[in-house]
Amino acid sequence: MRILFSAPQYEYEMIREQWLEAVAKIARQGVFVGGPPVSEFEAAFAAYLQAEGTVGVGNGTDAIYLALQALGVGPDDEVITAANTFVATVGAIHHTGARPVLVDCNEHYLIDLERVKECVTSRTKAIIPVHLYGKMADLKAIAPWAAERGIALIEDCAQAAGASLDGIAAGRWGVMGCFSFYPDKNLGALGDGGAVVSSSFEMIAKLRKLRNHGGEVRYQHEICGYNSRLDPIQASALQLKLRYLDDWNNRRREIARHYRFYLGAVEFLTLPEFADDNSHVFHLYVVRVKYGLRDALKKHLQKKGVLTAVQYPVPVHRLPAYAHLGYKAGDFPHAELYAGEILSLPMHVAMTENEVRFIASEIRTFYESCQTVGR
Missing domain, CATH: 3.90.1150.10 (Aspartate Aminotransferase, domain 1)
Structure with a gap:
């Protein structure tokens, strides 16, 4: 007997015919960057999470990095996260110039939120709890606690698409939620992809500029930005998979x-x-x-x-x-x-x-x- 660890190819078979038709449509129209497939998935994912908006980006690491950039996190700031997360969480913090501050996990592998409180300083700009292995960190107490202190809560939801706590979806407890659509994720693309969700119109507007060289209109660059856009071919696959x-x-x-x-x-x-x-x-x-x-x-x-x-x-x-x-x-x-x-x-x-x-x-x-x- 051979038992696979994960099987994204099975999910591909579930959407294969519809996805190939969507890819053919993209090819016929010649719109290979952005376009309706991306905006339609963003709207569908936001509706699924009951969030105000979704911004598709190149991958889950970029999702965290751009969320931090949208908040203005940089040198002299500190961002608290878990010591037992995937390296991408800490790497995203590092590349803003901020200092990653690590915290131990509890017996459920989730960041110890009481220890988080002990690590807060005057330089703490954000906290990134990680919903590890598919289980949500219990944010009911820490979310209002952080908000009262002006500390942004950014959820790392890379492994928790579809999870919810007290009826509130993962990604909606903080000011932003960051998702990875790596192929083996619960909601996985057929390549790489990611997204940031938020109920802040200000954050959504800024993220849309940041992912696209600093502007939403061609050749109008309002801020210093990056090139991190969700591919329409991947967005088509994600929209089909979202139904399941x-x-x-x-x-x-x-x-x-x-x-x-x-x-x-x-x-x-x-x-x-x-x-x-x-x-x-x-x-x-x-x-x-x-x-x-x-x-x-x-x-x-x-x-x-x-x-x-x-x-x-x-x-x-x-x-x-x-x-x-x-x-x-x-x-x-x-x-x-x-x-x-x-x-x-x-x-x-x-x-x-x-x-x-x-x-x-x-x-x-x-x-x-x-x-x-x-x-």
């Missing part, structure tokens, strides 16, 4: 339930929290493997045809690129401990219960063999 997003997220939750049923009694695993709401869309199904057995389990599953991954094996502060921030080993104990234990099991909408059962059986077999050797 809720169903696909429900399918991911169903797979997560199967995992919990079949793995619930496996003593050396810590399973992710499962809440009966929409706050978790299971972009990834991440378990923690105790007793230093993570790498051995990964190899065992690979030999059995089960592909797994580790997101992310090294916390940001331990990467050479960010050694200059001055953090040291032990500064973020949860992030460092979990980096050595986490393992992402296969999770995609084409998975079956039988595949989950097979994975669980192999995990139990592996653990039983370890116990036998130990005795």
Whole structure:
């Protein structure tokens, strides 16, 4: 048996005929940058999130960077984010000239919001909580707290398209929400893409200029901008996929339930929290493997045809690129401990219960063999 870690090709098959027709239409019209496919997707995604507007950009990293630029973040500013995020979150902060300030995660892998409050200084311009692995950070308390202090809340929603908390979609809790449409995301393009959503007309207007060399009208450059536009071919795919997003997220939750049923009694695993709401869309199904057995389990599953991954094996502060921030080993104990234990099991909408059962059986077999050797 071979079980894929993710399967964006399955989603492609769901939209293939309609998407190829849309691509042919783009080709016939000869509008290969911008145009109706982009504006129509932006409107549809904003409506889906119940936000005032969406600005499509080149990728998820640009989404964060341009959101920070729209706020005027720059040198002498500080931006707080999680130590266990993907490097792109911190890279976007770095390239504004601001200092990334890192915070440890809690037992659910999400930024510790109480620690965030302890890190705020007079230079803090923004906070970027990361909705990691598909689960939303609980922003109910921090959002008004930050607003009272004039600190912008920018959500990193790269892994949380379609998630919501108390009926409010991921991306709408802060002044801006940043999305990645990398192909394996819950809402993924057939290439790269990203978006910033906001209910601030001021931010939407500024972002539309920033992504397009500083102006919305050709040769009228009102501010210093960049070239980061969502491709119309990708926008066409995203609009088609958006129709399936809720169903696909429900399918991911169903797979997560199967995992919990079949793995619930496996003593050396810590399973992710499962809440009966929409706050978790299971972009990834991440378990923690105790007793230093993570790498051995990964190899065992690979030999059995089960592909797994580790997101992310090294916390940001331990990467050479960010050694200059001055953090040291032990500064973020949860992030460092979990980096050595986490393992992402296969999770995609084409998975079956039988595949989950097979994975669980192999995990139990592996653990039983370890116990036998130990005795």
